[in-house]
Amino acid sequence: MTTTMDTAPxxxxxxxxxxxxxxxxxxxHLKTENPRASxxxxxxxxxxxxxxxxxxLDAQAEAILGVMTxxxxxxxxxxAHSGANAPVSLVMDRYPDLVHRVVWVxxxxxxxxxxxxPDFPQEVEELPLPPFxxxxxQASLEGLSKEVLERFRSRAVPEPGPVLRQPIExxxxxxxxxxxxxxxxxxxxxxxxxxARSGHPMFTEVANLEHLDVIDLPTxxxxxxxxxxxxxxxIGSIAARSN
Numbered sequence: 001m002t003t004t005m006d007t008a009p010x011x012x013x014x015x016x017x018x019x020x021x022x023x024x025x026x027x028x029h030l031k032t033e034n035p036r037a038s039x040x041x042x043x044x045x046x047x048x049x050x051x052x053x054x055x056x057l058d059a060q061a062e063a064i065l066g067v068m069t070x071x072x073x074x075x076x077x078x079x080a081h082s083g084a085n086a087p088v089s090l091v092m093d094r095y096p097d098l099v100h101r102v103v104w105v106x107x108x109x110x111x112x113x114x115x116x117x118p119d120f121p122q123e124v125e126e127l128p129l130p131p132f133x134x135x136x137x138q139a140s141l142e143g144l145s146k147e148v149l150e151r152f153r154s155r156a157v158p159e160p161g162p163v164l165r166q167p168i169e170x171x172x173x174x175x176x177x178x179x180x181x182x183x184x185x186x187x188x189x190x191x192x193x194x195x196a197r198s199g200h201p202m203f204t205e206v207a208n209l210e211h212l213d214v215i216d217l218p219t220x221x222x223x224x225x226x227x228x229x230x231x232x233x234x235i236g237s238i239a240a241r242s243n
Contacts, residue, residue, distance in 0.1 A: 086114075
């Protein structure tokens with residue numbers, strides 16, 4: 001029988017503009033079978049932090065490590081959505097032995113030297129959530145109700161400029177040995193793998209992973225709101241198979 005202590009802790013980390021609150025609907029379902037699941041807010045995405053606009057990817061990576069080590073030396077399962085891939089990739093590069101498995105939710109590992117927004121002006125402190133008609137050109141809003149979009153707008157926190165401009169320095173190939181699952185939502189898994197094989201810069205690191213599973217969960221870019229129960233079941237199933 002698998003006990004609570006046998007199950008790797010699960011840490012959920014949302015992408016740009018979002019905090020731990022974004023996972024509320026997923027956690028409601030996930031914690032019934034995985035009581036050690038939790039969500040965190042990255043530095044720079046706490047609206048009450050007076051220094052949040054100066055936070056960096058390094059600060060975010062160290063904050064993730066801080067949450068991980070609350071579980072002692074037991075490796076954890078990191079669930080990273082969208083733009084959380086940058087700090088999570090840093091964590092995997094620096095502390096691969098502490099990551100039991102990584103689950104990328106409509107996301108994937110960052111490539112060495114990549115920058116999310118290299119042209120983001122140095123004098124601009126932060127990037128607010130764009131109008132939805134602009135955001136929809138960058139990421140699918142499929143499955144999001146009017147009420148969900150209103151909550152997104154009201155709770156979104158501007159993304160710190162340093163996070164957007166910082167190159168991702170990755171040097172440890174051990175990060176590629178961590179067991180990995182892609183939960184593909186807005187782009188089917190088969191297409192993601194084909195893009196990786198063809199050398200597409202957004203997916204190039206996927207081709208370098210040594211232990212990869214792919215799950216399709218067709219919906220938009222924010223499945224924690226459009227399909228929270230199904231996403232919780234997928235994460236729970238991945239965690240159960242990882243023990």
